[in-house]
Amino acid sequence: MDHGQQNITVVDDNxxxxxxxxxxxxxxxxxxxxxVLYYPIGAEEDENEEIEIHxxxxxxxxxxxxxxLLPIETDEEWAMIEEMLNTFLDEEDEEDEEDEE
Incomplete structure (x- = not known):
């Protein structure tokens, strides 16, 4: 996985x-x-302090x-992406906990 910070410009249907x-x-x-998993810069967090990840x-x-960029086409792909995201977020939480010690 690549964790390097970079930006992309996404053009919507409009x-x-x-x-x-x-x-x-x-x-x-x-x-x-x-x-690629990404989120809009300047996106507002919802009431649970979460941002929408695309x-x-x-x-x-x-x-x-x-x-x-191409659309995700199958439920199997979405399930795999969700699993990868959860793994990534768990690793981020562990790093944050180590930084606090």
Whole structure:
């Protein structure tokens, strides 16, 4: 998994651009795809102090600097992404606890 902080610009169906921060990226051998999890910069937290995280499959460009975001197509992919997100969040919680000691 790549945890390097970087931003991407996502264009919605209306052509509106939204700057987003990449939470992490990973590749799936099972689905033979790369995935990115991201959230809009400046997004408001809800009442539970959570932000909405988006996920997309992506195809990197040849130079590796950008690429095309693709929709997640199956429930199996969503289940795998959710598992990866939960693992990532658990690791983040453990790091935060270690920092507090």
């Amino acid at each position: 052509g509106t651009e939204q700057l987003c921060e990449v939470l992490f990226t990973f590749e799936s051998d099972e689905f033979k795809k790369s995935y 996920a997309s499959a992506f195809t990197p460009s040849e130079d590796g600097l950008d690429g095309d």
